[in-house]
Amino acid sequence: MSTRIRPQPGIMEIALYKGGSSGIAGRDDVVKLSSNENPFGAGDVARTAYMRAGHDLHRYPATDHAGLRLALGTQFGLDAGRIICGAGSDEIISFLCQAYAGPGDEVLYSQHGFLMYRISALAAGATPVVAPERERTTDVDAILACATRRTRLVFIANPNNPTGTMIPLSEITRLAKGLPAQALLVLDGAYAEYAEGYDGGAALVDTRENVVMTRTFSKLYGLGGLRIGWGYGPQHVIDVLNRVRGPFNLSNTQLAVAEAALSDAAHVSRSLTENARWRSWLSGRLNELGVATDDSHANFVLARFRDTAQAEGCNSALLADGLIVRQVGSYGLPECLRITVGDEAACRRVAHVIAAFMERQR
Numbered sequence: 001m002s003t004r005i006r007p008q009p010g011i012m013e014i015a016l017y018k019g020g021s022s023g024i025a026g027r028d029d030v031v032k033l034s035s036n037e038n039p040f041g042a043g044d045v046a047r048t049a050y051m052r053a054g055h056d057l058h059r060y061p062a063t064d065h066a067g068l069r070l071a072l073g074t075q076f077g078l079d080a081g082r083i084i085c086g087a088g089s090d091e092i093i094s095f096l097c098q099a100y101a102g103p104g105d106e107v108l109y110s111q112h113g114f115l116m117y118r119i120s121a122l123a124a125g126a127t128p129v130v131a132p133e134r135e136r137t138t139d140v141d142a143i144l145a146c147a148t149r150r151t152r153l154v155f156i157a158n159p160n161n162p163t164g165t166m167i168p169l170s171e172i173t174r175l176a177k178g179l180p181a182q183a184l185l186v187l188d189g190a191y192a193e194y195a196e197g198y199d200g201g202a203a204l205v206d207t208r209e210n211v212v213m214t215r216t217f218s219k220l221y222g223l224g225g226l227r228i229g230w231g232y233g234p235q236h237v238i239d240v241l242n243r244v245r246g247p248f249n250l251s252n253t254q255l256a257v258a259e260a261a262l263s264d265a266a267h268v269s270r271s272l273t274e275n276a277r278w279r280s281w282l283s284g285r286l287n288e289l290g291v292a293t294d295d296s297h298a299n300f301v302l303a304r305f306r307d308t309a310q311a312e313g314c315n316s317a318l319l320a321d322g323l324i325v326r327q328v329g330s331y332g333l334p335e336c337l338r339i340t341v342g343d344e345a346a347c348r349r350v351a352h353v354i355a356a357f358m359e360r361q362r
């Protein structure tokens with residue numbers, strides 16, 4: 001490496017993000033349960049829009065995303081003028097760090113928080129700060145205790161990944177009110193739709209100047225491969241983020257397919273119903289087998305084993321059967337495996353393999 005040509009401070013501290021693996025050499029019956037993808041894929045309406053979008057590949061996309069923002073505003077009862085769209089919610093997270101945090105500033109998130117918070121904070125030259133959790137659950141008091149006059153951003157995923165736990169809106173509100181004046185609270189709602197009766201914090205955004213919500217089409221809508229996310233915030237924040245956003249950050253295809261996916265109520269409702277049913281079945285089965293789980297409010301279950309060795313053994317047993325789940329040592333949970341709730345057949349296969357594995361452990 002050249003000693004004179006050097007990147008900005010912080011960049012070399014970034015550990016490359018590893019996505020959930022998706023294949024096993026020599027096998028064609030693999031089920032991928034490592035990235036919290038919708039087991040039914042994208043809906044028919046979205047697929048049709050995707051095919052149609054092929055006719056417009058030579059056209060530049062809209063720079064203002066007006067159509068998608070209006071559709072989102074209508075769907076969720078939000079002010080479309082305070083929505084920003086990005087290439088996945090990852091891009092919104094990155095805009096936030098770029099715009100609000102730099103050298104000397106702190107970006108605060110919780111112990112088992114999403115890896116992108118740290119990556120985006122370091123990429124902006126800021127200092128990541130980690131607040132402890134209590135029983136794998138966001139601890140508002142611990143976060144408030146870690147906030148300083150340097151804290152510029154606080155990221156909370158609710159429900160959280162990889163734990164699946166969530167805290168009530170009253171706790172989020174207490175956090176928003178208790179933070180120092182220069183800190184912006186970001187509510188990452190990647191799994192908000194899976195939590196019944198939860199608006200992702202949208203109503204809180206409407207009443208406060210220091211709260212932003214991020215959402216995605218990658219999980220419930222089954223569009224992880226297309227990269228579409230969005231944020232909702234106070235006008236002053238959205239105006240700032242739009243200055244760092246590239247004008248053509250989303251393609252015609254992304255915009256059209258996202259809008260189509262929003263209109264497909266049947267696909268959304270089927271996905272939610274099946275997820276709730278098989279999530280409850282899977283965690284019930286795991287508990288019967290002696291594998292603990294927390295109450296998940298998302299589309300995955302965090303299986304807790306006796307120790308790291310047992311989790312690794314179970315992971316190998318699942319792999320040997322063509323089932324790919326997520327090891328979460330990088331989230332500080334090496335004794336756990338995060339298992340996406342698949343369709344009925346996938347859940348039954350997972351339970352079957354884990355049952356045989358636990359039997360051999362006795």
Ligand SMILES: *Cc1c(COP(=O)(O)O)cnc(C)c1O
Binds near residue numbers: 036087114
């Ligand atoms: C999957 C996920 C996201 C979404 O990422 P995209 O960039 O929208 O695909 C954001 N936050 C958390 C916690 C996630 O698990």
